[in-house]
Amino acid sequence: MSLPAVSPDAPPRNVHGRTTSITLLTTQKPWGRFWMPFMFASARAAPRVLAAMDGLSFISFASWTLIRELPYNGPPQQVRRLRHAHLFFEVSFNGSWAQYIDSSVRVLTTGMYTFWGSSRRFPGPLPAGPFQAFFKAHEIDCSHYHCAYPDATVTIVRSAIELERRLEMFAHRAANIPSDAFEDAWEAFLEDAQEYL
Amino acid sequence: MSVRSTSIAGETYSLQVWTPIRPGEEDALRDYLEALPPEASPLARVPRTHMARWLIVPDMPVAPGTDLRDPLGGPFLLFTSNFDGDVDSYLHELVAQIPQEAAAIWSRCVGCPQPPEGAALKAYLHRNQIQAGFAFAAYPQASVAQIRRALDKRRRLIDFAVGAQEMTPAQRREEFLERFGPR
Amino acid sequence: MSIAPPASPQLEVSDIQGDILRAYGNSFDHTSYAFVQVDCPPEQARTWFAGLLDHVTTAAPWRPGEKPLTTLNVALTAGGLAALGVSGETVGSFSHEFRQGMATRAGLLGDSGVSAPERWQDGLGTGAAHVLLTINAQRAADHRRALGKMEAAMREVGGVRVIVRQDAQLLHGAREHFGFADGFAQPAIEGATDDKVRGGGVPERHGRWRSLAAGEFVLGYPDEDSRVDRRRRLPPAPAGVLGRNGTYMVWRKLHQDVALWRRTIAAAGARYPYGDARKLAAKVVGRWQDGTPVETHPHGPDPDFDAAAPGANDFRYGADHDGRRCPLGAHIRRSNPRDALGHDGKLSLRHRMIRRGMPYGPPLPEGAVEDDGAERGLVFVSFQASIFRQFEGVQTPWINDGNVFGLGDDKDFLLGDPEGSGKMTIQGAKPFFLAPQAAFVVTRGGEYLYMPGMAALRAIAAGAAG
Numbered sequence: 131m132s133l134p135a136v137s138p139d140a141p142p143r144n145v146h147g148r149t150t151s152i153t154l155l156t157t158q159k160p161w162g163r164f165w166m167p168f169m170f171a172s173a174r175a176a177p178r179v180l181a182a183m184d185g186l187s188f189i190s191f192a193s194w195t196l197i198r199e200l201p202y203n204g205p206p207q208q209v210r211r212l213r214h215a216h217l218f219f220e221v222s223f224n225g226s227w228a229q230y231i232d233s234s235v236r237v238l239t240t241g242m243y244t245f246w247g248s249s250r251r252f253p254g255p256l257p258a259g260p261f262q263a264f265f266k267a268h269e270i271d272c273s274h275y276h277c278a279y280p281d282a283t284v285t286i287v288r289s290a291i292e293l294e295r296r297l298e299m300f301a302h303r304a305a306n307i308p309s310d311a312f313e314d315a316w317e318a319f320l321e322d323a324q325e326y327l
Numbered sequence: 328m329s330v331r332s333t334s335i336a337g338e339t340y341s342l343q344v345w346t347p348i349r350p351g352e353e354d355a356l357r358d359y360l361e362a363l364p365p366e367a368s369p370l371a372r373v374p375r376t377h378m379a380r381w382l383i384v385p386d387m388p389v390a391p392g393t394d395l396r397d398p399l400g401g402p403f404l405l406f407t408s409n410f411d412g413d414v415d416s417y418l419h420e421l422v423a424q425i426p427q428e429a430a431a432i433w434s435r436c437v438g439c440p441q442p443p444e445g446a447a448l449k450a451y452l453h454r455n456q457i458q459a460g461f462a463f464a465a466y467p468q469a470s471v472a473q474i475r476r477a478l479d480k481r482r483r484l485i486d487f488a489v490g491a492q493e494m495t496p497a498q499r500r501e502e503f504l505e506r507f508g509p510r
Numbered sequence: 511m512s513i514a515p516p517a518s519p520q521l522e523v524s525d526i527q528g529d530i531l532r533a534y535g536n537s538f539d540h541t542s543y544a545f546v547q548v549d550c551p552p553e554q555a556r557t558w559f560a561g562l563l564d565h566v567t568t569a570a571p572w573r574p575g576e577k578p579l580t581t582l583n584v585a586l587t588a589g590g591l592a593a594l595g596v597s598g599e600t601v602g603s604f605s606h607e608f609r610q611g612m613a614t615r616a617g618l619l620g621d622s623g624v625s626a627p628e629r630w631q632d633g634l635g636t637g638a639a640h641v642l643l644t645i646n647a648q649r650a651a652d653h654r655r656a657l658g659k660m661e662a663a664m665r666e667v668g669g670v671r672v673i674v675r676q677d678a679q680l681l682h683g684a685r686e687h688f689g690f691a692d693g694f695a696q697p698a699i700e701g702a703t704d705d706k707v708r709g710g711g712v713p714e715r716h717g718r719w720r721s722l723a724a725g726e727f728v729l730g731y732p733d734e735d736s737r738v739d740r741r742r743r744l745p746p747a748p749a750g751v752l753g754r755n756g757t758y759m760v761w762r763k764l765h766q767d768v769a770l771w772r773r774t775i776a777a778a779g780a781r782y783p784y785g786d787a788r789k790l791a792a793k794v795v796g797r798w799q800d801g802t803p804v805e806t807h808p809h810g811p812d813p814d815f816d817a818a819a820p821g822a823n824d825f826r827y828g829a830d831h832d833g834r835r836c837p838l839g840a841h842i843r844r845s846n847p848r849d850a851l852g853h854d855g856k857l858s859l860r861h862r863m864i865r866r867g868m869p870y871g872p873p874l875p876e877g878a879v880e881d882d883g884a885e886r887g888l889v890f891v892s893f894q895a896s897i898f899r900q901f902e903g904v905q906t907p908w909i910n911d912g913n914v915f916g917l918g919d920d921k922d923f924l925l926g927d928p929e930g931s932g933k934m935t936i937q938g939a940k941p942f943f944l945a946p947q948a949a950f951v952v953t954r955g956g957e958y959l960y961m962p963g964m965a966a967l968r969a970i971a972a973g974a975a976g
Contacts, residue, residue, distance in 0.1 A: 132753070133735075135746035137606045138898040146365055148913075151380055153407075157390045157397065170333065170460040180463060185852075188913065190466075191378055191409040193334070193341040193459040200345050200403070201455045203438025207347040208400030216387060216397070218343070218457075220407055222378045225907055225914075228898065236856045250390040257735030259746065268388045270405075273360035275380045276368040278471045282478050283913040290477035291469055297480060301507045304500070312500040317940060320488065324941035325832065325916060327485050481918075489933055489943040492781055 133259040136266055138228035143272050147280025148224050149190065153270045158196070158215040162248030166196045166217060169244055182238050187284050188230070192221040194245060217249055224283040231265060232258050289326035296323055332414075334459040337467020339377065340414055341459045344406045344452050346436035348383070353402045356435045357383050369428040370408075373421050377471055379408035381432070404436055406452075411470040414456070418449045483507075519731060521569075521701050521724055525755040525963045527583050528567040529646070529866055530728065530893045531702040533693070534581055538646035539680035540653035541868050543761065543889060544660060545639040545957070550669020552595030553973070558667035559594060559641070560971035568964060580647040580656040584967060585759045585959035587611070590640030591970075596752075600976035603749035604960065607898045608758060611637065612956045618902060620910035620927040625953035631763065633674040634955025641670075642761065642959055674955075676763060678868035678889050684817075686869050687766045687886050688791075688924070688950075691801035694817040695842070697862040700724050709823025712859045713849045719824075726895055727864055730754035730963075733895060734860055745895055748960070750976050755963025760863075760901045762890040762956035768874040769881040771950045776879070783940050785809075793936050794923050794944065796840030805836040805843075826850075833937035838915045841924045844908045851914065861903045863892040887954070897958055925951050 144151045158166070173180060183189060195218040199211045223230050235242055235255040242255035251267075253260035279287065300319045304312060334341045348356055360381050363369060370379045384403045389396050410417050422429055422445060430443040433451070440447035466474070487506060491499050521531065528534065548555040567581040586594070588609045591601050607615060613627040613635030621627060627635045643660060647653035664670050686692040696703065698710035700721040711719040725733030729747040736742050747753030775794075779787025789810075792798045798811035806812070806825045816822060827843065827850040830836060836843055843850060851857040871886025894900035907913070910927065912920035921927065923934035923944060933945040962970065969975040 131741075132744035133746050135603075135605055139606070143361065149378065151378070153380065153382055153405075155384070155388050157387070157393075157395050166460060173461050174333070183463070184465065187465070187916075189463070191336075191339070191341065191462075191464050193343075193407075193462040195343065195457060195460045197457060200347075200399070200457070203347060203436075203455070205437075206350055206401075207437045210398075210400055212387070213397045214395060220343075220380075222409070229903060229907060232860065232899065232903075233857055236860075237853045250393060250395060256738040257743065259735065259743075267391045270382050270384055270388070272380045272382050273357055274363045274365075274368065274370075275378075276365070276370040276376070277378045278371070278374075278376055279474055279478060281919075282474070283918070284465045285913045285916050286478070286481070286918045287466055287469070287474055289916070289918060290474070290481040291466060293481050293484065294473075294477040297484060297507060301503075302509055305504060305508050309497075309500055312503075313496045316491075316499060316503065320941055321939055323484075324935055324937055326481070327488060327918075327935060327941075327943075485931065485933065485943075489945045492943060 133257065134263065136228070136259060136262040138226065140227035141271050144227075144275055146275050146277040148283055149222055149277040149280055150225065150227055150230070151272055151275045152219070152221050152223075152227065152230075152265070153272065154217075154219040154265065154268045155197075155270060156217045156219075156246070156249035156252075156268045158217055159248050159250055162217065163196065163198070163215040165248045166194070166215075170194065170196075180241075183234075183241060186233060186237060187288065188225055188233075189221055189223045190284050190287070192219070194219050217245075219245070222277065228262060231262050235261050293323060293326040296326070332458060334414070334462055336462040336464035338411060338470065339409055339462075339464045339467055340412065340417065341462035342406075342408045342410065342414055342417070343457045343459065344455050345384075345457055346404050346406075346433060346438070346451075346455050347400075348402045348404050349435055349437055350401065352435040353383060353385070356404065356432065359431060363428070369425040372424045373410075373417075375411040375417060375420065375471055377409040377411070377474075379406070379410075381406050404432070409464065414453070418452050422449045422452075480507075521728065521731070522755055522963075523569040523571070525965055526569040526728060527961050527963070528569045528581060529583055529644075530757055530864060530961065531569050531699060533696075533866060534646055536680060536684055537577075537648050538581065540647040540650055541678040541889075542643075542645045542653065542657060543674075543676040543678070544643045544645070544657075544672045545633060545674040546641040546643060546664070546670050547633075547638050547673045548590070548593035548640045548670050552593065554667060554669050555594050556971050556973055558664060558670050559967075561663050561667070562643070563964075563967055563971060566964065566967065579649070579652040580645060582656070583644045583961065585642040585644070585761075585961040586970075587637075587639055587642075587957055587959055589637050591960070593640045594970050595973050596970060596975050600749050600752065603753075605746070605758065605897060607902065608958045608960060610958075611635070612760070612762075612958045615902070619905050619953075620921070621953045622927060623929065624949050625927060627955075630953070630955035631674065634763070634957060638673055639957055642759075642957070676870060676889060678870040681869050681873055685799070686888055687768050687871070687873065688771055688795075689799045690795055690797060691799065691817055692888075693865065693867070694801060695823050695846070696864060697722050697727070699727055699864075705820055706823070708821050709825065713826050713855045715854070722859065722862060726860070726862060726900070727893060728755060728757050729895055730756075747895075751969045752960075752962055752966045752975055754966065756966055757893045757895060757961055758897045759959040759961045760890070760892045760894070760897060760956070761959060763870075763887065763954040764890055765885065765887040765952040765954050767881065767948075767950055767952070768886065769879050770948055773879050774948060774950070778944050782936070782942055784936075784938060784942070790936070790944070793837050793840060794934065796836050796842035803836070803842075804840065805830060808835045833935075834939075837934070837936050839912060839917050839920050839923065839934050841922055844915070844922050845904055847908070847915075861900050861908075863894045863900050863904070866891040866893065887951070890956075893961070921947070923947055
């Protein structure tokens, strides 16, 4: 039996420059309403849990929220406590939608169970195909998505921040050393800084 | 002692505001939002904003193959934003910097104050905030301004480093101090 | 997490077209790619199509003395499937990117500016190309004869004609036009090319390698995802008989500005602190011209290097995290990162392609640095189970971007479009910035195609493919 195909492209309104957004709502199994807050607290207490995700260096922002009810604003809004708990997930990352999922499931397999394990119909992270279909089935498309630095990827931003720090230090030194010492200092700076350029 | 909000990641904040859309206004609101130009987003005028989005949630998605409908009772507008600093001053800024768009958008939602502006609008948005359970930021200490500045410096340094290969040592020193020296 | 041993079924080589799993070999060095347009009712076109099938070469191994003089293989575009009467519903079961076509996805591929589809050669990327016939021959006379027969068969039925014919031939020493040995580094496919496993497979711990699941390259077989699926499901494939023993094909005509390349490398090489232009060129590519990997031999080619030897490609980037042996953005490092992305090669193994391209056009004389106006370059051909994951999944994030390698906006210096940072960093104690990047390679046109299995071809010819 073969897997159904999932279209690999993100809708254009979910993309700004090189940054893509995903927004997801999944229904929780009953134990999710205890599991998710526990996972949130664990993640806050031990941020190393996210080291693998951080290491992939293509997610700029992400958040997870357990929603049980929404604030009430009076009629005609219907007062309803939701029947189930729902997990809300939003992320901004670099690269294509399908490449993101493909990389994530392979490398963040444990993390996938942590965050999606209590969502109904979660098919497991692997193989990637059904997981992509799971995402697609629960995804909400943006009507408008904005990024303040749309063409700078996570790696570029991190490099730029690190480089600025080193550049400031070097510029300060350079202004204060004798002119014939500049060349050596410049080469030493460049050797250290090349990975950020 | 106040508990640190769970929406915070370093110096950034992950905001979510859910507001129910007035009956019959969903299509008009969607059209309005989709017409906002990506290259000239109003959100660019709220400079503390790293990334933000407006979405229309027609209803809670139903897990495929299940009968687990959980009706919202109507579509919701969802606004999310990752920004620098605290939520109170951000909402203040949002409402002050893009008053026209904020009014056009949120006046289509149930419970929005009339007129849809100023402190009243800010309070409406704050009241409809849902706190994040967990927020992640890849560079949690960096503000939008700092990032922009750093990106620009990096670009200029790359240009310099490439061109410097053709310079004499004396030129290199002079050019470097000229462009990057302390002011 | 342990990976269960694959239950890899035997490959049905007599049903798979030839040249996919194993190359025909360098003796077949006269090639023609003929794009045929169907301009008649499907039944008529199928009459012509059926006449081809007895001549189509399969992957069944040749016994000694049975090597054919010429080979023929057949592939179709989405438009071609429809033109031969395959139903809309069945065409709809093919992959999204195949149905969209390469020209529509040009933005993703970096085909902009001089490489944009509006500037492509007539007949390519317009939807007019329906069927691709690939003819390979050992000798020129047989090549001409095969072409003649092809033309005659078309005239006999009528309503089908060649709209683009691209001839190609191996250059001396199996090099491509920039002078680099090419084509010998291929993936190790389980059950077909296990001999290439050292270097061509998935790099595992303790220096071991394993072959890739056949389903990464031929549909109807378990792929790498099937290995980790408890239910062992097969990857998405076209419906019915079309989905078995076929594969997707990418065809791209890439013009190479050899003179520009030589001038740029010569000028930069004069300033390169660690060597000459030859060494700089090797750093850009990741191999010396004879094929010696720069990772294993950063200072000069290996005089004993033999591209055909089983271990020729057995290297990893391993400890070379900073790119000081082989630059982080070198062409072969980008197109096949091996273990360089960490996580035991998990981020690379699903993005491998079989490559079967051939150079076209006369070589630019040795030492010439001015363009002579001749058309020359590479016909790039790849086979893969998923165009999106394996071809586009290399082209977009790895060739036309640098983010995943920590290289920001830098694109592949050799191949990438110059609308990026325009530079390449050659890492070292004295880092060298190679700039400006120019359009050394320009896309002249291309198509996404499907190369069906034999039973599928017969079903199409009989109007029974759904």
